[in-house]
Amino acid sequence: xxxxLIIDDHAVVRAGLQQILTETNDITVTAEAANGHDxxxxxxxxxxxxxxxxxxxxxxxxxxxxxxxxxxxxDSIVLIxxxxxEEQYAIRALKAGAKGYLTxxxxxxxxxxxxxxxxxxxxxxxxxxAEKLAGYLENEYTEHPHQSLSDRxxxxxxxxxxxxxxxxxxxxxxxxxxxISTNRRRALHKMNMKTNxxxxxxxxxxxxxx
Numbered sequence: 001x002x003x004x005l006i007i008d009d010h011a012v013v014r015a016g017l018q019q020i021l022t023e024t025n026d027i028t029v030t031a032e033a034a035n036g037h038d039x040x041x042x043x044x045x046x047x048x049x050x051x052x053x054x055x056x057x058x059x060x061x062x063x064x065x066x067x068x069x070x071x072x073x074x075d076s077i078v079l080i081x082x083x084x085x086e087e088q089y090a091i092r093a094l095k096a097g098a099k100g101y102l103t104x105x106x107x108x109x110x111x112x113x114x115x116x117x118x119x120x121x122x123x124x125x126x127x128x129x130a131e132k133l134a135g136y137l138e139n140e141y142t143e144h145p146h147q148s149l150s151d152r153x154x155x156x157x158x159x160x161x162x163x164x165x166x167x168x169x170x171x172x173x174x175x176x177x178x179x180i181s182t183n184r185r186r187a188l189h190k191m192n193m194k195t196n197x198x199x200x201x202x203x204x205x206x207x208x209x210x
Contacts, residue, residue, distance in 0.1 A: 002119045003030045003047070007039040007065065008054040008081075013104075017052065017081070020108045027115060036060025036068075043069055043076065049119050053098075055082040055089055056155075058174030063089070063096055063151040070097035079118050081111070086129045088158055088208055092151065100124030144206065145191040153187040156180055160196050161203035 004021055006029055008014050018029045031046060033039035036059055043051065051069065055062035062080070069076050080093045080101045090101040099118040102111060114124040146154060159169045166184060170177045188194060191202070203209045 002027045002049045002115065004028065004115065005031045005033065005039070005042060005046075005048040005051045007033045007036070007051065007057070007062075009034050009057045013054070017111075020111060021115065024112055027112070036062070036065040039065055040068055040072075043073055049077065050115055051076055051078045052081050052115070053078050055080060055084060055093070056173070061151050061155060063092060066093060066096045066098055077118050079114055079124065081106075084158075086126060090125070090129050092154070094125070101129060145202070146206065146208070148190045149187050150183075153183045153190070156183040157187045157191075157199050158203060158208060160184060161199045161209050163200075 004027060006014050006017050008017070011034070014032050014034075018032070021027045021029055030048065031042050033042055036057055039051075039053075042048075053062055053066060053069075057065070060068075062082070066078055066080070069078060074097070076097075078098045080089070080098045081104060082089060082101070083104045085103060086101060093101050100114050100123055102114050102124065106114075117124045146157065149157060155173075156169060159172070160166075164172070166177055166180045169175075170180045173180070184196075187199075191198075193199065193202070200209075
């Protein structure tokens with residue numbers, strides 16, 4: 001029986017995932033966490049065959065949670081299930097140690113297949129992502145300015161590029177306006193930009209947002 005830990009800050013999402021996974025005869029959800037801190041405590045105390053992790057959470061960015069899991073339990077199998085398209089976060093997640101990346105728009109059958117594959121030691125990525133990853137490994141992505149951003153700076157840049165204000169981002173991520181403004185300022189500096197419009201133009205050009 002494959003034991004699953006679900007990490008997502010939305011109770012409805014956790015309930016939906018549990019219903020999908022427990023309809024199988026070889027997968028069981030043995031624990032849930034609504035935030036990164038609770039998730040890390042669970043991982044330190046219990047064994048899970050697969051950790052199903054969301055990226056966007058209020059207290060800790062999902063990528064930060066992933067890195068902490070891999071730092072303390074490098075053999076952990078983490079599958080990212082995110083609302084964000086692959087082109088936004090998948091390569092960062094795989095570099096940080098995730099065994100697969102799946103969007104929440106995926107069909108239930110795809111989720112079950114992904115869990116089974118990573119639990120057996122494989123990786124789960126789409127064909128489109130495989131092509132992007134191949135390009136990354138060939139150094140096609142290393143010159144892009146957004147690669148220099150921290151995970152939080154990158155997240156803030158994408159949210160601004162999608163049309164959100166600093167206040168809206170702060171509320172969405174449960175962080176202070178000051179923290180979001182600091183990340184915005186650092187991202188602008190690293191990318192040699194001055195305005196939010198430049199974020200938007202860049203993100204659209206790089207196909208990070210539509």
